[in-house]
Amino acid sequence: MGNNTCFHCGLDASSSGIIFDDKSFCCNGCKTVYEIFSVNDLTCYYDLQQAPGATPKEIEGKYNFLDNTKIVEKLLEFNDGKTQIITLYIPHIHCSSCIWILENLSKLMPGVGASIVNFGKKTVRITFNSETVTLKQLVKLLSSIGYEPFISLDDFSVGKKNTDRSLIYKLAVAGFAFGNIMFLSFPEYFPIKDVWLEEFKHLFRWLMFAFSLPVVFYSAQDYFISAYKGLRSGILNIDVPIALGIVVLFLRSTTEIVFNLGAGFFDSLAGLLFFLLLGRFFQLKTYNFLSFERDYKSYFPIGVTKINADGTETSIQVYDIQKGDRLLIRNEELIPVDCILIKGDAHIDYSFVTGESEAVTKTSGDKLFAGGKQHNGSIEVDVLKTVEQSYLTQLWSNDVFNKNKEDGFTTLINKISKRFTFAVLSIAAVSTTFWLFNDSSKALNVFTSVLIIACPCAIALATPFTFGNLLRIFGKLKFYAKNASVIEQMATINTIIFDKTGTITANKETSIEYEGLQLSKDEESLLKSTLRNSNHPLSRSLYDLLDAHNIVPLNRYEEYIGQGIEAERDKDSIKIGSAPFVGFTSEKTALNTAVHISTNNTYRGKFTFYNRYRKGLSKLFKTLEKDYDLVILSGDNAGEMENLTKLLPSKTKLFFNQKPEDKLEYIKHHQNEGAKILMIGDGLNDAGALAQSNVGIAISENVNVFSPACDVIMDATKFSQLYGFIMASKSAIKIIKWGFVLSFMYNCIGLYFAVTGQLAPVIAAILMPLSSISIVAFTTIATNVLGRRLNQHPNPM
Structure with missing residues (x-):
């Protein structure tokens, strides 16, 4: 970097005279930011790219309104008196260095915990200790390092911003220029020997040049910026060939009118940008629609x-x-x-x-x-x-709880894009060289057409549109997947593990019988009050069965996962759970699931549960056994083994008396042997197993056990349709692959006409967004048909 440019932001620093650490700075703000990074050993920020920072503005006194506790309370997303969380919209987020520094705020300011950037929405979610740092100090720090947040005081909303209309403005400018240039090009298209037209032909050409300037320097700037950033980072991204084609068209056309060699290709240039931006606008609107469906219409069955x-x-x-x-x-x-x-x-x-x-x-x-x-x-x-x-x-969807899932298809797309761009540039160079020696008049058109027609946009669109639409369809069918990677993982599983109680059994249809000593009114009231605290499926079933009693407050309540519940009220105590937990031993082997009770260390009796299995269970297992290894891991005793053996396929593995840690270890062991496991549980005792499995499904039956451990929340009424959802995930992968095939075929055909000089750049520009639109249409229609079949035939064979 030159001595006259600011080391932090890259602006002209020749007149400032500010030198620090042998580096020039345009203002004290940039110098301060560099000092902050230097003191905290974060100067590697500048290794990501040269001059990545923004020029800090004068911020003294600007954020005094954040001293008002009422305003701060409105802005905060979470505040328990110590830990506070806020999501800030930061317009300047634009590259990898922005993400890096914003996710390292904890090194710049004591008291800041986690900071997670959402690059697409340009937001950062910051968790901080209010006893150490105030919101005002945090916002001032962000502003001082060039990431001033946008805070609206109109309605105390953070990150409230107007819809980004820049794409619409650029599209409008390109469209206006395209129409006028086409009109001015008529004398060139239809050569008429007219003195008046001949006299103004040169004026028309210079007017076309004038109309092309806002197209190139305004409408096309996103392509130039993206290509420049990619090249500076050593990456050949999708926009490099497009930007190169635009530059070549503009320079060639300008050269022709300057030296009076012809009218140039300004009409093709304006048309190219107009149709490229039109395609991008369509993609953006469609994606926003899918995002809206996902964010605001996918109600969880909690x-x-x-x-x-x-x-x-x-x-x-x-x-x-x-x-x-x-x-x-x-x-x-x-x-x-x-x-x-x-x-x-x-x-x-x-x-x-x-x-x-x-x-x-x-x-x-x-x-x-x-x-x-x-x-x-x-x-x-x-x-x-x-x-x-x-x-x-x-x-x-909080990144704190996201598991490191393999994202094979995303990686594949990135690899295709990089290799594709390199291949396109090579083809353009070879074909242009060939035509320079054979017919130089076609060389420019061939070079530009190849760069435009062979764009991997269609390939890149196949995956997000397929998964995005399928997530929306799944949500309408009460199968709520956390993100697209869940669908990918579901398509690869080979083992399905089920919990028993509350998963393959229906709590509302379970019958219960009591056997033991008669409980007193006080004991029944204590029992009911204790069960009221628990969320375990057996506790909920028993609580609903018992007669109404006065609910009494408890002095102590403890729940031991996988064992039972213990509570105290005044001088009375109660234990509810397994026989060993309450201190009961019997020579008889239990044949059914039972909940035992003891009060004041005296055994009173047991409630025996006669399970009613979910509708369609046997048919579902018989369908699944053809393609998957099936396992039941139950924390209950083996009393139900005989019934399950008759009900389920003979290949189903049954394990009873499994503690939560046993389930977790079972999954780990089989994953190490290559198994891809889908686990279905109630989301409460199975949290560890759900988190460890490749896909964890929490089944919901009017119970608020919403857990970050699960990847899917499935309404209990959709249990019998599990096979259909898995098959739909596999079909989605096939749709994506077909999208790749269609895009590859389109590119091969287009390249043939471009290389042979039979394709004009403006036609290529029209075909390029049309190819993207066709891929989006294909994936959307295919997934809609898939969803319709899933709705009509929930268990396809």
């Missing part, structure tokens, strides 16, 4: 218990929650809305939101935030505001 005015309890969907409602949040349940704690001991785990697993204790009257998970019993809360489904989507 239920929550509402306490009515008369004290009765009903299960409602989260999007039916209204301000002022009283909700019951059980042990291990997610808090779906911002609310006020009314009753109970709240121990809230906000790791779902912040990534920190330390539970926070709250007392009556404290505010609780959506996304927290309650531990240590149940609580009652009053709703402050209705649920925002987009917020739940954001939590579910």
